[in-house]
Amino acid sequence: MTEILQIVFDALSLGSLYALGALGIALIFGVMRLVNFAHGDFIAFCVFAMLWPSVDAAAIVFAGQLPFYLLIPLLLLIGAVLSVLSEIVVFRRFRNTNPATMMIASFALGFVIRHLLLMLYSSRPKSITLWPSLGLPVEFLGAHIPMLQILTIIITLVVLVVLVLFLKRTRYGLEMRAAAENFTMARMLGVRANGVILLAFAISGMLAAAIGLILATNSGTADIGMGANVMLIAFIATVIGGLGSIPGAVAAGFLIGGASVVFQATLPHDARVFRDAFVYGAVIVVLLVRPQGLFAPKSSKQRV
Amino acid sequence: MTLLAVDDITVSYGRLTALRGVTLKIDEGEVLFVTGPNGAGKSTLLNAIAGVVPPGSGSITMDGVKVAGASPEDIARRGFSLVPEGRNVFGALTIEENLKVGTGMRRDRKNIADDLASVYEEFPMLAERRHTPAGMLSGGQQQMLVIGRALMAAPRIMAIDEPSLGLAPKIIDQVYEILVRLRAQRKLTLLIVEQSSTRAMMTGGRMILIRGGRIVLEGAATDMIKDDRLKQAYFGFGDH
Numbered sequence: 001m002t003e004i005l006q007i008v009f010d011a012l013s014l015g016s017l018y019a020l021g022a023l024g025i026a027l028i029f030g031v032m033r034l035v036n037f038a039h040g041d042f043i044a045f046c047v048f049a050m051l052w053p054s055v056d057a058a059a060i061v062f063a064g065q066l067p068f069y070l071l072i073p074l075l076l077l078i079g080a081v082l083s084v085l086s087e088i089v090v091f092r093r094f095r096n097t098n099p100a101t102m103m104i105a106s107f108a109l110g111f112v113i114r115h116l117l118l119m120l121y122s123s124r125p126k127s128i129t130l131w132p133s134l135g136l137p138v139e140f141l142g143a144h145i146p147m148l149q150i151l152t153i154i155i156t157l158v159v160l161v162v163l164v165l166f167l168k169r170t171r172y173g174l175e176m177r178a179a180a181e182n183f184t185m186a187r188m189l190g191v192r193a194n195g196v197i198l199l200a201f202a203i204s205g206m207l208a209a210a211i212g213l214i215l216a217t218n219s220g221t222a223d224i225g226m227g228a229n230v231m232l233i234a235f236i237a238t239v240i241g242g243l244g245s246i247p248g249a250v251a252a253g254f255l256i257g258g259a260s261v262v263f264q265a266t267l268p269h270d271a272r273v274f275r276d277a278f279v280y281g282a283v284i285v286v287l288l289v290r291p292q293g294l295f296a297p298k299s300s301k302q303r304v
Numbered sequence: 305m306t307l308l309a310v311d312d313i314t315v316s317y318g319r320l321t322a323l324r325g326v327t328l329k330i331d332e333g334e335v336l337f338v339t340g341p342n343g344a345g346k347s348t349l350l351n352a353i354a355g356v357v358p359p360g361s362g363s364i365t366m367d368g369v370k371v372a373g374a375s376p377e378d379i380a381r382r383g384f385s386l387v388p389e390g391r392n393v394f395g396a397l398t399i400e401e402n403l404k405v406g407t408g409m410r411r412d413r414k415n416i417a418d419d420l421a422s423v424y425e426e427f428p429m430l431a432e433r434r435h436t437p438a439g440m441l442s443g444g445q446q447q448m449l450v451i452g453r454a455l456m457a458a459p460r461i462m463a464i465d466e467p468s469l470g471l472a473p474k475i476i477d478q479v480y481e482i483l484v485r486l487r488a489q490r491k492l493t494l495l496i497v498e499q500s501s502t503r504a505m506m507t508g509g510r511m512i513l514i515r516g517g518r519i520v521l522e523g524a525a526t527d528m529i530k531d532d533r534l535k536q537a538y539f540g541f542g543d544h
Contacts, residue, residue, distance in 0.1 A: 171408055178394050178405045185392045187376040188354055188385070189457055190409030 005143040007265050013149040015257025016156035017214060019250045021234030022241065023163070024207035026249035027200045029238060030180030034091060034102040038110035039208055040231025041117075042086075046079045046212035047128070047222045048117050055122035061129070068131070075213060076206045083205025084198055091201075092194075117224050125223040128216055135218075152214050159210065160250065163203075167246070172199060180244065233257075240286055242293025252294060256283070306368075307332045307493055308353070308384070308461055313362030313372070315345075315352050322348040324517040325362070330461065335487065335494045335509030337525050339501040341538060345517040346497045347389055350463050353495075354386040355379040366461075381409045385459030389466045391446045393453075395439025399430050402438045402449055406457030416456070423452040426482065444475035451482065455490075463495040468503065480506045501538075504529060513537050 021039070028036050050071070051061060066074065090109050094102045134151060137144035167173035172195075179186040179196045187193055208227070215226055234249075237256055241248025256279065263278045271278075286294065308330040315323040322345045330336050340346050351357045353364055355376040364372040366382050380386075385406070394402050403423060407416050424431035427448045433441070438449055447467060454462050467483070468476040480503050487494055487507075496507060504511050504525040511525040513534060521528065521537045528534050 174397075174401055174404060175408060177397060177401075181394045181396055182392055184356055184376065185388065185394070186405060188356070188380050188388070189406035189453070190377050190380040191405065192377050193375065 002141070002143040005141055006145070007261055009140075009143070009145045009149050009153070010265075011258040011261040012254070013152045013257075014261055015254035016152050017211060017230060017253075018233050018237055018257045019253030020156055020159065020207050020211050020214075021230045022237035022249035022253040023159075023246065024204040024211075025231075025234050026238045026241070026244070026246050027204050027207075030244055030246065031176065031183065031197050031200045032091070032095070032102070033099050034106065035099075035235060035238075036091075036204070037103065037106040037231065037235070038086065038113060039204070039234070040227030040229075041110040041113040042079060042082055042205060042208035043212045043215065043227030043230060044117060044222075044224055045082055045113055046075055046209040047216045047226060048121055048224075049075065049078045050128060050130075050216070051121065051126060051222060053120040055124075071130075072213065075209045079205035079207075079209025079212070080202040081205070083201040083208065087198060087201040114224055121222075121224070123224060125221045127220055128222045129220055130213070130217045132220075148214070148218055155210065155214070159207070172196075176200065180246075236280075236283055240283060240293055242295045245293065245295045248293060248295030255294075305332050306330070307334075307366065308495075309363075309365045309368075310349075310353065311363045311365075313352060313359040313364060315348050315357055315359050317357075322517055323352065323359075326514070326517070326519055327362075328512060328519065330493060330495060332460075333491050333493055335496065335507045335525075337501070337504040337507055337509060337511040338495065338497045338514060339499065339504070339511060339538075340514035342499060344514040346499075346514055347465055348517075349514065350386055350388070350465050350495070350497055353379070353463065354384060377409075380406070380457065383458075383460030385454040385457045385462050387450045387454050387462070387464040387467070389469060391443070391450050393438040393441070393446045393449055396437055398435050399438055399441070399449060400434040402453050403430075403456045406453055410458055412458070415458075419456055419458065423455055426486070427452055443470050444472070444478070447471060447475070447479055448482070451479070451486075455486070459492070461493040461495060463497070465497045466499065467496065468498060468500065476503065477506075483507065501525075501529060501534065 024039055025036060028034055086109055090105055091102065094105050134148040135146055137146050138150065167177055175186065175191045176196050176199065179191055183193070211230055212227070216222060233256055234253065237252040238249045240255070241252035259282055260275065260279050263275045264272060267275060267278065306329050310326060310328045312325050312327050313323060314321065314325060326349060338346050338349065348357065352359045355371070355374050355378070358373050362372070363370060366384065371379050371382060394405065403420060410416060429445060430449060430452060438446065441449060467479050471479065483494060484506055486492055494507070501511065507525065509525050511523060511528045512519055513521040515537065521533060
């Protein structure tokens with residue numbers, strides 16, 4: 001029983017992380033048909049923003065020393081600003097090009113950010129200690145669950161609820177959903193393209209910052225490639241969820257997180273090293289059965 | 305008073321020229337019926353006015369203000385509301401949400417609720433299903449919805465591209481009855497594009513025939529329908 005509970009919490013917290021990542025990608029894809037491969041580098045950038053630039057192994061924590069009620073908003077702001085700037089400086093110029101061109105632009109932007117971090121901080125992973133008390137386990141129905149896992153799940157649920165309320169109940173949310181479905185039509189109804197796109201980038205950047213905080217708290221290190229894995233899985237989740245579908249991206253994020261944890265727990269010991277091969281194998285099977293994704297958006301089927 | 309003036313515009317897609325030197329004017333409160341064969345450039349004309357495809361040359365003005373080259377949202381904010389071909393409902397949004405998308409740009413916030421009520425009065429079927437996703441509606445119902453949605457933007461000119469496309473004749477009659485009634489009630493200026501010219505009998509007003517990206521015939525709709533020149537111009541008899 002406690003073992004199952006442990007697996008459930010592992011699955012939910014890992015799934016949460018992937019769901020947050022997938023959301024950040026799906027939101028921008030929805031309004032711009034851009035798969036932002038720089039998203040993983042946004043995550044790393046936000047983590048490094050807490051450190052003072054230096055090439056030494058022992059990192060000097062800078063913003064990371066702020067109390068949490070200042071640090072969290074500051075980091076969310078950094079994520080939003082970075083993301084919005086990348087829209088204004090880079091992606092805006094590619095808006096009318098084809099999706100492949102935009103995607104390559106996002107790879108290029110990712111390289112620039114990564115190498116900027118390399119220049120400022122060197123390639124050595126740095127230790128960063130944020131809230132070590134969150135690593136302590138709490139007892140829950142006999143199982144020992146790290147506080148951070150519970151917090152990650154709670155944060156994700158709160159983010160999801162706030163985002164759903166925003167999308168369903170506010171003017172901007174309505175415009176964003178309309179634009180995600182048919183951008184030109186939304187513009188012909190007076191929806192400002194720049195406004196909607198900047199908003200999507202801002203939210204996506206904040207999500208990247210949130211992932212950065214969770215990853216850094218969990219691992220205690222800042223590594224330039226730390227966002228890459230989440231980015232990859234998040235991208236896969238948006239594809240499996242049905243590109244353009246926000247609920248689909250979230251559900252698929254949880255699904256992949258769950259699958260990873262279940263494979264980890266149930267595969268024979270010798271096969272565990274190949275866990276990711278099993279996960280990606282499952283992804284291939286899903287795409288063979290439903291190439292349009294599990295939750296293809298309604299807009300993709302038109303009634304005549 | 306001239307509300308919309310299109311002056312000598314040319315629109316090209318790559319090497320293909322869709323419109324060559326089209327000039328037209330629409331006065332406030334007028335109905336202009338644009339017809340012509342498939343591929344004549346009718347939709348391109350509407351898209352050029354709406355700012356979706358910028359004209360290569362020529363000018364477009366609304367109330368004397370230049371709008372050619374402006375963004376679709378800015379042109380919509382000047383009061384041009386386009387119902388494009390194929391209806392384009394937001395399928396995942398509810399009917400009511402669809403109706404509200406275009407109200408964000410309105411300055412007269414207090415009238416929005418009244419307008420919503422009057423759209424529901426005009427289209428009771430939409431009121432009944434206001435919380436249903438628009439993708440569930442039939443083609444005719446979707447056509448009603450997009451007309452209602454365009455009205456909610458409080459336009460000065462409403463342009464409709466092929467309102468009869470894919471609809472049963474009975475439904476087409478209904479759509480036109482509604483358009484005629486709305487025009488009378490709201491002093492709406494209408495720009496209707498239709499491949500078949502027969503419904504122009506219902507709307508009256510002026511008619512323009514486009515072929516090969518040019519205006520080839522222009523006159524009062526009721527006269528033109530009876531005129532053999534329309535058929536000739538439509539099919540290009542006697543041109544060569």
